Amino acid sequence: MRTRFPFSGIALCAALIGVGITSSFAADETLRSLAEKNGIYIGAILNSQWFNGGLPGNYEQIHKTQFNIVVAENEMKFDATEPSEGRFNYNNGDKMVKYAQQNGMRVRGHALAWHSQVPNWVNNYKNDKQKLLKVLKNHIENVVGHWKGQVAEWDVVNEAISNNEPQWRSYSVWYQGIGPEFIDSAFVWTHAVDPDAELCYNDYNLEQGINPKAKAGFLLEQVKRWVANGIPIHCVGSQTHVEDTTTDKHFIGSPDSLRSLARELAKLNVKLKITELDIGFKSGINVSKSDLERQGQTFRQYLDIVLEEPNVDTYLIWGVSDKWSWLSGLNRQKGLIYDDNLQPKPAFDSILVRLQTFEPPQDTATTDTTTTDTTTTDTTVTDTTTKDSIGLPIIPQSAGLGSVTMHIAGHTLFIAGTLSAKVDVFDMQGRPVFSTKCEKGFVELNGIADGLYMVRVRSGSANLVQRIAVK
């Protein structure tokens, strides 16, 4: 297991308590517990309604159970924190920081210098460079100072690059009034107030290639310049608001492109974070089960970047449930991992299973090859389960849901300890391959090729996931 950052015992405890785990249910795993095993952050925004108690009770339960990093949808933005000049309002932000601390979560701050959600009083100074510089500096000093040591990372500058011909976004009040150097200044001022915070430049459409005509290509040139000039930039946030490529043939973004950006940033010692992920479908179209499964695969491909690239540590989704998503404003729908009823979608399963199956590349110098039996063992996966006399994995009793256990013999999966369970089988990439209800104590896994799979057994609120070998 790689550890890119330490998780405190408190954080892990909070995660376990959050899912209501008792000693007999210790095998239940959440996105959060698995992300922590893999040394990454997984998160979702707190939707704005949460701050006013407008979301159902189980929203918060799901949120703190499944995620270990949080960002406010709107409540730390300029218009929320300094609605009138020099008068700061931290109430909502404080509420989120407290929530995060109680639940052992990391806090992202979003966003300090952005052209949008800027209150009108700022625009009054658009022709006064000296005054605007003071306004931005004062805002940063107050807001970053207030949450110093509590907000671990900031989007210091958001969306400063325009979409078409990549160049600076000309209609930003900061760009118009100050010039592009507002960016350099914002990083320097933020760092001066909180030298321990990670500072990001955050933008969208960064998964569309890194050639000089693409936004990420333009950005890379700027990052090189900032780094060369000693500007304290530590990360690039890729919002990653993308569209399903099958329902929109014109969408050109891809996980491979984003991976290329990550690798270029690594050369500059700068991290990449996925900060606002959603994968929407065009509004108005019927979204089928296979569309949702394909969407799950795209979620998994973006997750692979976080798992596999050493300078990528964060996978943050812009919402929890499709019911409360900003996407309709973009003519998209169903872009998140829980449906309207807060039920996990296939995308949730893909992420969960991928987090379970991911094996970091082994350090060849320390790999023990002496016991590898290549005739019967799949050596691409480290299988730590105990085998019975004919080599079938024995599922440890302690991995059951209380008294629920599963056991595989050939293609028959035996489930004991419950009268009724839902069984889902996934391949090692998290793709669903089989799904049924078990009412008789066993299930025939017909039509499944021999090999390793992840099996999930759900009974009531319990959720047991286990690797099995079908032979």
Ligand code: 9MR
């Ligand atoms: O989700 C946010 C929505 O509630 C606001 O109305 C909108 C206003 O600009 O901002 C949305 O969040 C944006 C984020 O702050 C920056 N990247 C794009 C996000 C979606 O528009």
